[in-house]
Amino acid sequence: MTASATNVPGNVLGDVSKETALQLYRGMLAVRMFEERMIELSTQGKVGGNLHLDTGQEAIAVGVCHALAPSDLVVGTHRSLAHAIAKGADLRKLAAEMLGKATGYCKGRGGKMHLTCPEVGFVTANGIVGAGLGIAAGVALRQKMTGSGPAVVSFFGDGAVNHAYFHETANLASLWNLPLLMICENNGYAVSVRADRAMAGPGVVARAAAYGIEGESVDGNDVMQVSAAAKRALGAVHAGNGPRLIECRTIRVHGHHEGDQQHYRPREEIEEAVKRDPIDRMRGFLVGQGWLTVQEETALQRELASEIDDAVAFAEQSPSPAVSELHQHVYGEERAGGSRP
């Protein structure tokens, strides 16, 4: 069964299956619910550092990652929980890392901003704005040199587009025809500075075009639109046509990090963002299609909550890394050996 285009708010797809639609919805809800639990744990002092969450932006990570082949790789940002979850990260190991535990993805040494989930192809998050772009281009360079197929997705914010990393990487990736998909999550803000006060010229897509990179701009709050655009772009990337860029327009709902009071922002803007919630929107669509009943919704929420309960319980019961192992992993265990003639 397919949905008619008119039933889908802002959707250009017109042919999404029930199964796909439910998967996308579940993916976004998983991110939202996991992150909400992290806010609680953070309030209890169990999660260290600043929490940069994706509230209201879940459609981008979920839409893009849904379009990926499992072997495709993802490089994230400082706001990367959604990217990791959407790529299939294990919630137990993720929760454990959030709590800094020895059982976490990075044995408690990385935390959210430096997350690595190797078995699902989430290469690394990054605490440095823009840096992921350079690393992603390098991973893509290796894929290209070995002809090994997977594409590499680099997520970045509008703030990163003003960074040297964006320009150096776009130039190099285009010159070298790298299998790189650049996803700009344009949420309109870099901390407190509005994008229109930071970015000169006609915008992100035009900047990519200046480097010979084809791009398009989509409604980042419509998961189906995002996913369709990602599929199109990945088709080109996998075919060896070089990098592509998608600008996903969205609005940041929460502060830059939890606890940011956003005194620099008009209330109406945040209210508007809440009205555009991608999860509510998808739910509306599913209900409209007759693909999701109230009972099914409740069951789904219960199922996710219990998965998250389990992950958090695992994290809380896990040991902290031993302080005696503080120096482990600075260098490889094996030092370079030498031999003499």
Next chain:
Amino acid sequence: MRKISYAQALNEALREEMDRDPAVFLMGEDVGAFGNVFFVAKGLLDKYGPDRVRDTPISEQAIVATGLGAALAGARPVVEIMFIDFATMAMDPIVNQAAKMRYHSGGTLKAPMVIRTQGGVGRGNGSQHSQSLEAWFMHIPGLKVVMPSTPYDAKGLLKSAIRDDDPVVFIEHKRLYGTWGEVPEEEYTVPIGEAAVRRQGGDVTIIAASRQALLAEDAARILESEGIHAEVIDLRSISPLDRETIGRSVRKTGRTVIVHEACKTGGIGAELTAVVLEEAFYYLDAPVIRVTGEDVPIPFNADLEAAAIPSVDKIVSGVKSILQS
């Protein structure tokens, strides 16, 4: 044994490692047809093609970052920063990215890459092409920092650096490329982290690296003719630092002269002094002396330039002054 130049020795190391391991590739400004500004990559483009010998745009940040990405994905890149002064533009990928990947991933990721660059005072290159910034990198856990002084070490250490699973900042000296030395034809490597004792002596320990280690040897020869026996330690790598060799020597001689080309303040001499105190404080007969570059940007004028850095004479006087104290 045959003699080849420092530049040829490096070239051979690159060649042999590229032959040995298809994951090794080169990337940097003018490494292709030009063969690198000091001809270290000469002939490699012809042999390995533009895929493995990649000319890049002038994008230091991207050169190191893409090298790192490729390393994370299984390659063994040798990236080049043409002059160490330009590493200032790549400090993020070197310091925040490459150095940290293994640690903050809990050992899951590794970054087996070499960042080849050259430092030191040249022939009138002035303040922006003559710096010795090694202390910056020595300060960063997760990086290894290698500074070879001879063709033999240059080749053997570069081969070890390429095979190393950690990021290595490999600092050549721009006035050593044309120096010659014995290099065997057969395969060998030099381990990273072991200093070389270039001369044995019981009166004083001179600690240096890169070109300054050669000057220290010259100074030791002069001192020898005056009956002063200096032990000369060539560090070869400053991270890891061979504390054992330093400690053993200073416990024997009781006196230390540290030589480096970088300016004095915050240079590796400060760290080396601390190491000497930690390893041999109760054996010291005199305060440690540092013979270093002056705390000035390197000037253009040749006389001023020479005055800004150590010389054999300055090392000889340094040693004599410590023997009087």
